[in-house]
Amino acid sequence: MACVAGALALGACADIFGIHEGTTDGGLADGDVFDGGIDDATPDYVVHDAFSVDVNTALCDASIPLVADNLAMWISQRTGADTKSCGTRIAPCATLNHALPIALANDAGIKTIYLDNSDFVEDINLGSGYAGYTIQGGWIIDDAGVWTQSCNTSLAKIIGPDDAGPATVYIHSVSTTGLTLRLLEVHSKAQGVNGTGESLYAVTVDNSDVLLDNVTLITQNAGQGGFGGVGDAGLGCSPLGGDTGGNGSVGIPGAPGTFAAAPSAYTPATAGAGTPGLHGTVAAGLNGTCNTNCVQSCQ
Numbered sequence: 001m002a003c004v005a006g007a008l009a010l011g012a013c014a015d016i017f018g019i020h021e022g023t024t025d026g027g028l029a030d031g032d033v034f035d036g037g038i039d040d041a042t043p044d045y046v047v048h049d050a051f052s053v054d055v056n057t058a059l060c061d062a063s064i065p066l067v068a069d070n071l072a073m074w075i076s077q078r079t080g081a082d083t084k085s086c087g088t089r090i091a092p093c094a095t096l097n098h099a100l101p102i103a104l105a106n107d108a109g110i111k112t113i114y115l116d117n118s119d120f121v122e123d124i125n126l127g128s129g130y131a132g133y134t135i136q137g138g139w140i141i142d143d144a145g146v147w148t149q150s151c152n153t154s155l156a157k158i159i160g161p162d163d164a165g166p167a168t169v170y171i172h173s174v175s176t177t178g179l180t181l182r183l184l185e186v187h188s189k190a191q192g193v194n195g196t197g198e199s200l201y202a203v204t205v206d207n208s209d210v211l212l213d214n215v216t217l218i219t220q221n222a223g224q225g226g227f228g229g230v231g232d233a234g235l236g237c238s239p240l241g242g243d244t245g246g247n248g249s250v251g252i253p254g255a256p257g258t259f260a261a262a263p264s265a266y267t268p269a270t271a272g273a274g275t276p277g278l279h280g281t282v283a284a285g286l287n288g289t290c291n292t293n294c295v296q297s298c299q
Contacts, residue, residue: 064138064149064183067112073103076141077118089147092116096124096135096158104129115184116141117155123164123189128173138183153183153214160189160200167201171208178209184216191220197251198223225251 073087074080080092086099087110093099096113103110113135126133137156140148160168169186171179181203188200202217228248 064136064151065134066149071110072112072114073099073110074114074116074147075099075118075120076116077120078116079141079143079145090145092141095122096120097122100124100126100130103133112136114139114147115156115158116147117150119157119159121159121161123160123168124158124170126169126171126174126179128175130179131174132177132179134180134182135184136180136182137185151183151214153216154185156183157185157187159187160202162189162193164189166199167204169203170206171203171210172206174208174210176209178211180211180213181215182213184214186215186217188219195223196226 069089072089074089074092075087075094075096076092077094080086080094082094082098083091085091086093087102093102096115099113103113111133113133115135115137116139117137138150138152140150140155142148158168168188169181186202188202191200199222200219202219203212230245230247
């Protein structure tokens with residue numbers, strides 16, 4: 001599994017946990033191979049609330065889990081087209097947002113979505129109806145439309161468009177049978193297109209059971225803070241006071257948040273503050289009016 005960072009700001013790698021593609025032992029049977037041989041390790045999980053991260057590569061070592069062609073929706077931005085009848089291996093849809101509602105309404109119980117080696121520039125909203133679904137990359141489609149399996153996690157990319165909200169993938173109220181994202185990269189939208197002070201997330205999870213299996217989350221910095229307030233009025237002998245001070249500078253964007261072990265969980269980074277507004281200056285050319293407490297000469 002690649003190191004990941006994002007809305008959940010996950011940070012985990014197999015080597016960090018001492019988990020590798022196999023373990024050695026001295027036996028002869030499956031799970032008990034010859035001395036010095038390599039056997040698949042038991043999958044290990046890091047669990048935080050209802051959120052699981054598979055930090056092992058055993059699923060790919062043993063081949064990618066597959067379902068029958070007619071029990072999956074097939075999506076290719078490279079070769080697909082969003083039509084009423086799209087979604088087969090031969091005639092894939094082009095976008096997730098077109099294919100997902102078709103799968104949801106399908107009486108045949110299609111709950112697996114296969115993505116090819118495309119950039120899917122869209123944000124998706126996955127609610128309670130998607131319990132038990134799997135959205136899985138790890139496919140390469142050639143010019144002839146032939147699909148080939150791969151364990152490469154960077155083939156299928158879901159990328160937030162410029163007009164997306166804070167999260168590229170928003171998962172909410174998906175419980176019981178959960179939801180799986182597998183062999184994907186999920187990117188937040190680009191830095192600079194987000195609103196003032198807006199945070200950016202690759203994936204957000206709310207009240208859901210979710211498994212990320214070999215998924216990389218990539219986020220950009222949060223949006224810049226707004227301008228500071230106006231400065232104080234200048235001090236002078238005139239009751240008219242000084243001019244209005246200028247605005248403060250723009251705040252510095254926040255860095256990506258971090259994800260730590262329970263109970264601290266996800267912690268967003270704090271953006272830098274803008275500088276204070278400048279003090280006003282005494283209005284030029286106006287005659288001041290002295291009062292009994294004036295201690296300087298008024299002109």
